[in-house]
Amino acid sequence: MAEEVKLYGTWVSPFSRSVELALKLKGIPYEYIEEDLHNKSPDLIKCNPIHQKVPVLVHNGKPIVESLVIIEYIDETWKNNPILPQDPYQRAMARFWAKFIEEKILPLAMKATNSEEEKEKVGVEIFQLMKILEGELNEKDFFGSENIGYLDIVAAIIAVWFRVTQEFLGVKIVSEEKFPVLF
Amino acid sequence: MADEVILLDFWPSMYGMRLRIALAEKGVKYENKEQDLRNKSPLLLQMNPIHKKVPVLVHNGKPVLESSIIVQYIDEVWKDKTPLLPSDPYERAQARFWVDFIDKKLYEAGRKIWTTTGEAQEEGKKEFIEVIKTLEGQMGDKPYFGGEAFGFVDLSLIPFYSWFHAFETFAKFSVAAECLNFSAWAKRCMEKESVAKSLPDEKKVLVFLTEYRKSLGIE
Numbered sequence: 001m002a003e004e005v006k007l008y009g010t011w012v013s014p015f016s017r018s019v020e021l022a023l024k025l026k027g028i029p030y031e032y033i034e035e036d037l038h039n040k041s042p043d044l045i046k047c048n049p050i051h052q053k054v055p056v057l058v059h060n061g062k063p064i065v066e067s068l069v070i071i072e073y074i075d076e077t078w079k080n081n082p083i084l085p086q087d088p089y090q091r092a093m094a095r096f097w098a099k100f101i102e103e104k105i106l107p108l109a110m111k112a113t114n115s116e117e118e119k120e121k122v123g124v125e126i127f128q129l130m131k132i133l134e135g136e137l138n139e140k141d142f143f144g145s146e147n148i149g150y151l152d153i154v155a156a157i158i159a160v161w162f163r164v165t166q167e168f169l170g171v172k173i174v175s176e177e178k179f180p181v182l183f
Numbered sequence: 184m185a186d187e188v189i190l191l192d193f194w195p196s197m198y199g200m201r202l203r204i205a206l207a208e209k210g211v212k213y214e215n216k217e218q219d220l221r222n223k224s225p226l227l228l229q230m231n232p233i234h235k236k237v238p239v240l241v242h243n244g245k246p247v248l249e250s251s252i253i254v255q256y257i258d259e260v261w262k263d264k265t266p267l268l269p270s271d272p273y274e275r276a277q278a279r280f281w282v283d284f285i286d287k288k289l290y291e292a293g294r295k296i297w298t299t300t301g302e303a304q305e306e307g308k309k310e311f312i313e314v315i316k317t318l319e320g321q322m323g324d325k326p327y328f329g330g331e332a333f334g335f336v337d338l339s340l341i342p343f344y345s346w347f348h349a350f351e352t353f354a355k356f357s358v359a360a361e362c363l364n365f366s367a368w369a370k371r372c373m374e375k376e377s378v379a380k381s382l383p384d385e386k387k388v389l390v391f392l393t394e395y396r397k398s399l400g401i402e
Contacts, residue, residue, distance in 0.1 A: 050284065050317070059273075062273055064273070064276045064280075065280060066279070066280055066283055069276050069279045069280050069283065070276070072275070072276070072279065073272050073273070073275070073276040076272040076275065077272045088256055088259040088260050089242075089245060089247070089256070091255075091256070091259065092247045092248075092252050092253070092255070092256040095249070095252045095255070096247075096248050096249055096252055099249060099252070100233070
């Protein structure tokens with residue numbers, strides 16, 4: 001039975017990149033369709049009529065949306081190289097931190113700010129949130145302890161995203177000196 | 184080895200209600216510790232230092248946060264009884280999507296209704312009805328969101344029902360008049376003991392919100 005896996009995404013979206021990372025970790029072959037968010041394809045709108053956003057994973061014709069939901073789906077469908085921990089408590093923790101990153105840190109990082117004052121304010125907020133994350137990471141190599149897992153996927157995207165936004169914002173919020181553990 | 188389960192809760196919290204229902208469905212014995220949110224207890228601050236919010240489930244001393252995450256945790260730990268999530272990965276993804284949709288859209292629309300007046304409140308009311316209609320469409324002919332059995336999406340949505348009376352009073356409308364199937368579903372859920380025991384009296388919620396509005400200077 002041939003599996004058909006398609007991913008609608010954009011290169012610039014950290015949510016899209018997280019899903020791609022999950023697919024690659026599992027070694028799942030997929031077709032990638034780059035979307036122009038100013039000119040959404042009819043396919044995308046058909047697959048995600050409610051939010052009309054990327055990423056959307058289509059597995060054998062069935063669409064799945066919301067990056068964290070997609071990553072869990074991938075983990076449950078392709079059982080090799082588990083992304084989420086097995087223990088229920090660890091899973092709850094991983095889900096909590098992923099949500100924290102996605103709902104608190106990423107939207108801040110993605111805010112297109114204009115004034116210098118605003119940029120600084122956003123910078124301070126992000127700094128505080130990152131400090132919390134760093135506290136959580138502590139001495140472990142990865143968020144899930146030994147192997148690359150769920151959180152690392154979500155967090156790795158932050159690193160990429162920050163490099164982009166920092167140039168855009170002209171602010172150096174996240175750097176190796178300030179966050180040695182995260183880096 | 185006895186399990187120690189504590190729920191840090193606040194009686195009108197819709198998110199807390201989800202957990203009361205889930206724990207009741209699973210037959211889990213727990214201690215409910217009602218929190219005063221204007222005067223947060225050291226226990227709450229210790230268990231949820233980041234968000235300082237309820238509900239929090241404390242299982243054998245370890246805190247679990249965020250209601251939808253806690254429900255999944257409950258489902259995975261007490262897995263031998265009454266599954267709350269479907270077993271098929273695609274159905275699970277659908278359930279998670281709809282709970283996320285409810286969290287993002289319904290709560291916000293409801294908030295507009297009880298924290299504003301005039302045009303902003305009208306807007307909130309319109310959004311609220313639209314969200315309910317979308318959910319209604321999704322349910323179709325099935326008795327519950329998950330199909331034949333009451334599940335994750337149902338228990339995540341039904342708590343809002345205890346706040347409907349308040350919303351309807353503030354914004355002068357009737358959900359039952361606008362969404363017949365939804366009302367039928369709600370009544371079905373309320374017939375379940377786990378739900379009826381976990382939701383507060385809607386009149387009590389109205390009194391609570393009315394006082395809260397006054398204290399915020401609304402109206």
